Amino acid sequence: xxKAVQQMPKKNLLSSQIDLSKFEKATEEEKxxxxxxxESTTFFKDGMKRLMKNxxxxxxxxFLILVILVIIFAPxxxxxxxxxxxxxxxxxxxxxxxxxxxxxxxxxxxxxxxxGTVFPHIMGTxxxxxxxxxxxxxxxxxxxxxxLVASVMVLIIGxxxxxISGYFGGKVDLVMMRIVDIIYSLPDLLMxxxxxxxxxxxxxxxxxxxxxARLGSNLIALFVVYALLYWVGxxxxxxxxxxxxxxxxYVLAAKATGAKSGRxxxxxIIPNCISVIFISTALQVPxxxxxxxxxxxxxxxxxxxxxxxxxxxxxxxxxxNSYPYKLLxxxxxxxxxxLSFNLLGDGLRDAFDPKLKK
Amino acid sequence: xxxEYLVEVKDLKQYFPIKTGFFKTTPLKAVDGVSFDIKPGETxxxxxxxxxxxTTVGRSILRxxxxxxxxxxxxxxxxxASNMQEHRKHMQMVxxxxxxxxxxxxxxxxxxxxxxxxxxxYSSKQERxxxxxxxxxxxxxxxxxxxxxxxxxxxxxxxxxxxxxxxxVDPKFIVCDEAVSALDVSIQAQVINMFxxxxxxxxxxxxxxxxxxxxxxxxSNRIAVMYLGRVVEIGEADEVYNNPQHPYTxxxxxxxxxxxxxxAKKSQRIVLTGDVPxxxxxxxxxxxxxxxxxxxxxxxxECPSLxxxxxxxxxxxxHQ
Ligand SMILES: Nc1ncnc2c1ncn2[C@@H]1O[C@H](COP(=O)(O)OP(=O)(O)OP(=O)(O)O)[C@@H](O)[C@H]1O
Ligand SMILES: [Mg+2]
Numbered sequence: 001x002x003k004a005v006q007q008m009p010k011k012n013l014l015s016s017q018i019d020l021s022k023f024e025k026a027t028e029e030e031k032x033x034x035x036x037x038x039e040s041t042t043f044f045k046d047g048m049k050r051l052m053k054n055x056x057x058x059x060x061x062x063f064l065i066l067v068i069l070v071i072i073f074a075p076x077x078x079x080x081x082x083x084x085x086x087x088x089x090x091x092x093x094x095x096x097x098x099x100x101x102x103x104x105x106x107x108x109x110x111x112x113x114x115x116g117t118v119f120p121h122i123m124g125t126x127x128x129x130x131x132x133x134x135x136x137x138x139x140x141x142x143x144x145x146x147x148l149v150a151s152v153m154v155l156i157i158g159x160x161x162x163x164i165s166g167y168f169g170g171k172v173d174l175v176m177m178r179i180v181d182i183i184y185s186l187p188d189l190l191m192x193x194x195x196x197x198x199x200x201x202x203x204x205x206x207x208x209x210x211x212x213a214r215l216g217s218n219l220i221a222l223f224v225v226y227a228l229l230y231w232v233g234x235x236x237x238x239x240x241x242x243x244x245x246x247x248x249x250y251v252l253a254a255k256a257t258g259a260k261s262g263r264x265x266x267x268x269i270i271p272n273c274i275s276v277i278f279i280s281t282a283l284q285v286p287x288x289x290x291x292x293x294x295x296x297x298x299x300x301x302x303x304x305x306x307x308x309x310x311x312x313x314x315x316x317x318x319x320x321n322s323y324p325y326k327l328l329x330x331x332x333x334x335x336x337x338x339l340s341f342n343l344l345g346d347g348l349r350d351a352f353d354p355k356l357k358k
Numbered sequence: 359x360x361x362e363y364l365v366e367v368k369d370l371k372q373y374f375p376i377k378t379g380f381f382k383t384t385p386l387k388a389v390d391g392v393s394f395d396i397k398p399g400e401t402x403x404x405x406x407x408x409x410x411x412x413t414t415v416g417r418s419i420l421r422x423x424x425x426x427x428x429x430x431x432x433x434x435x436x437x438x439a440s441n442m443q444e445h446r447k448h449m450q451m452v453x454x455x456x457x458x459x460x461x462x463x464x465x466x467x468x469x470x471x472x473x474x475x476x477x478x479x480y481s482s483k484q485e486r487x488x489x490x491x492x493x494x495x496x497x498x499x500x501x502x503x504x505x506x507x508x509x510x511x512x513x514x515x516x517x518x519x520x521x522x523x524x525x526x527v528d529p530k531f532i533v534c535d536e537a538v539s540a541l542d543v544s545i546q547a548q549v550i551n552m553f554x555x556x557x558x559x560x561x562x563x564x565x566x567x568x569x570x571x572x573x574x575x576x577x578s579n580r581i582a583v584m585y586l587g588r589v590v591e592i593g594e595a596d597e598v599y600n601n602p603q604h605p606y607t608x609x610x611x612x613x614x615x616x617x618x619x620x621x622a623k624k625s626q627r628i629v630l631t632g633d634v635p636x637x638x639x640x641x642x643x644x645x646x647x648x649x650x651x652x653x654x655x656x657x658x659x660e661c662p663s664l665x666x667x668x669x670x671x672x673x674x675x676x677h678q
Contacts, residue, residue, distance in 0.1 A: 249455055250459050252417075258447075
C-alpha cells in the first residue's frame with residue numbers, strides 16, 4: 001500500500017486526482033462503528049417517534065386536542081345557550097344585541113352593580129342577543145362531527161368496495177371500477193343541491209320529532225351525498241394498494257411457504273396498506289369540513305338555529321362593515337382546523353411511510 | 359412409490375391468457391413442454407436469456423401458478439393442487455428480488471419464522487426462537503439482528519434472510535431464482551459459496567436459475583439451456599460448457615466475457631442477429647430458427663425434440 005502510494009505520478013496542481021497519501025486506514029473501532037445499525041423498534045413506535053420530531057405535526061395535534069377540549073368543556077363552564085337569547089338573572093336581555101367582545105349590556109352592568117356576577121361575552125353577541133362564543137363552539141362541534149362522520153363513512157364504504165374490487169380482480173374489478181368512473185364524473189355540488197331539495201320534500205315530515213330533525217334535511221342530504229359520491233377516491237386508493245401488494249414477491253413467498261389466504265391478508269396485505277388508508281382518512285376530514293362549510297355558506301347546510309362554522313360565516317356577511325370580527329372568528333377556526341388536519345395528515349404520512357425513511 | 363429422482367418434471371406447460379382485444383385472449387406460452395429430472399443433493403442449472411420462462415418454470419413446479427399441462431413428481435409421487443400443502447415442506451424457493459420478497463412490516467424473526475408458524479413446527483415459543491436463531495447462524499446472519507426490519511439490511515443480507523426462510527422447513531429441494539443476480543460481484547461469490555456449503559451440510563437439491571453461465575457452471579452438476587419456453591440442450595455441466603451442441607448454446611457461450619484478452623482475440627464471437635420472437639407469436643417449427651445460422655426448410659416445418667448426442671447431452675436440433 002505504502003509503496004503504491006509512492007509510485008503514483010506526482011499530482012498536478014490543478015488536477016482533481018485524489019491524493020492517496022492523505023488517506024488513513026480505518027481503525028478497528030471505526031470499522032466496528034460502521035457495523036452498528038440504527039436502534040430497532042416496532043413499526044408503530046418508530047413512526048410515532050418520527051412524528052414527534054415534526055414540529056408542525058405536533059403543533060397541529062396540540063391545537064386539535066385543545067379545540068376538542070374546548071368544545072367538550074366550554075358548554076359546561078359558560079352559562080349561555082347557543083340557541084336562545086341571553087338572560088340576566090332569569091330576565092331576557094333584549095339590549096344585548098351585536099355587542100363587541102367583552103362588552104356588557106345595560107342590564108348586565110346594572111346586575112353587576114347590585115353585586116351579581118356575569119360571565120363575559122368572549123366573542124360578543126349576535127343580532128339575536130345570543131352569546132357568539134357559544135355559537136362558534138357549537139358550530140365547531142357540528143363541523144368537526146360532520147367531518148369525522150363523513151370520513152368514517154367514506155372509509156367504510158371505500159374500504160369494502162375497494163378491497164373486493166382489488167382482491168377478486170379480473171371481470172369483477174372491471175365492472176366495479178367502471179361504476180366508480182361514472183360516479184367520479186358526477187358534479188358533486190349539483191348532486192347536493194338536487195338531493196337536499198328532494199330529501200327536504202320527502203324527509204321533511206318523516207323526520208319530525210326525531211333527533212335527525214335537529215340536524216335538518218340539508219345535513220342529511222350532505223351525508224347521503226358523501227355516502228354516495230365521495231367514497232370513490234378511497235375505493236380507488238384501497239384497490240390500487242391491494243393490487244400492488246398482491247403482486248409483491250413476499251405474498252408469493254408466503255404462498256410458497258404454504259400460508260393460506262386468511263394469513264396472507266392478515267399478515268401481509270393489511271399491515272402494508274393500513275397506514276396509507278388511515279392517513280388518507282385523516283386528510284379526508286378537512287375536506288369534509290370544508291365541503292360542509294361551503295355548503296352551509298351557500299345556505300345548504302345545517303338547519304337554524306343549529307350553527308355550523310360555515311353558516312356562521314354566512315350570517316356574518318350581512319353586517320360585515322359594522323362587525324367584521326363576526327366573520328373573522330368562524331373563518332379563522334375553519335382555517336386553523338383544516339390546516340391542522342392537513343399538516344397532521346402530512347406528518348403522519350412522512351412518519352409512517354418506510355420508503356421515505358432516511 | 360419411490361424413484362431414483364427427487365423431482366421429475368414432465369412436459370410442463372404454462373400458458374398465460376393475455377388480452378389482445380376487448381373480448382379476445384391469446385395464450386402466452388411462457389413455458390411450453392419442459393422436462394427434466396433432479397436427483398437428491400444434485401444441482402441443475404437453468405440458463406437462458408431474459409424472458410425465456412425460467413422464473414415461470416420454477417414457480418409452476420412449486421404450484422405458485424397452476425400449470426396448464428404436464429406433471430411434476432416429488433419422490434415418484436405426482437403433485438396435485440390438493441397434496442401440495444404437504445409438499446411445501448419439501449420444496450421451497452429463494453426469490454429473484456431480495457427487496458420485494460421480504461415484507462417490510464415484519465421483523466427478520468417473523469419472516470424466517472413464517473414457515474414454522476404455517477406448518478406448526480415448534481411446540482413452544484422458546485423452541486421457535488432457537489430454531490430461528492439457528493437458521494440465522496446457518497446463513498451467516500448476526501443473531502442480534504433478529505428483531506430488525508428487512509429494510510434495515512443490505513441486499514446480500516436480505517438474500518440471506520430469504521435463504522434462511524426457505525431453509526426453515528428443512529426442504530429437500532430449493533428453487534433458487536437468480537438468487538445472486540441482484541447482488542454485487544463480491545457478495546455474489548459469498549452467497550454462492552454459502553449455497554454450496556449448505557448443500558454439503560444439508561444435502562438439498564437445487565434448481566439454480568441464472569442467466570450468467572459462469573455462475574451456473576461453477577455450482578451445477580448439470581445444465582439445462584432454455585430458449586422461448588423450451589429446453590434446447592441439457593447435459594453435464596462441463597460438456598455443455600466446453601462442448602456446446604445447440605447453436606443457441608454456442609452463441610450464449612461466445613457471449614461470455616473472457617478475462618484474458620489474448621484468448622478473447624482468438625475466439626470468435628457468434629453474434630445473434632434479429633430479436634427474440636414474441637412468446638405470443640412463436641415461429642413455426644424450431645423456435646430458434648429465425649436467428650439460427652444453420653436453419654433449413656425442415657426447421658420451419660417440424661419442431662426438433664431432445665435427442666442424445668455423442669457427449670451425452672440431449673439436444674433439440676436437426677443440425678448435427
Ligand atoms: N403472471 C404472468 N402473466 C402473464 N405473463 C407472464 C407472467 N409471468 C411471466 N409472464 C411472461 O412469461 C414470459 C417468461 O417470463 P419469466 O419471468 O419466466 O422469464 P425469465 O426467464 O425468468 O426472465 P428474467 O431472466 O428476466 O427473470 C415473459 O414473456 C413474461 O412476460
Ligand atoms: Mg426471472
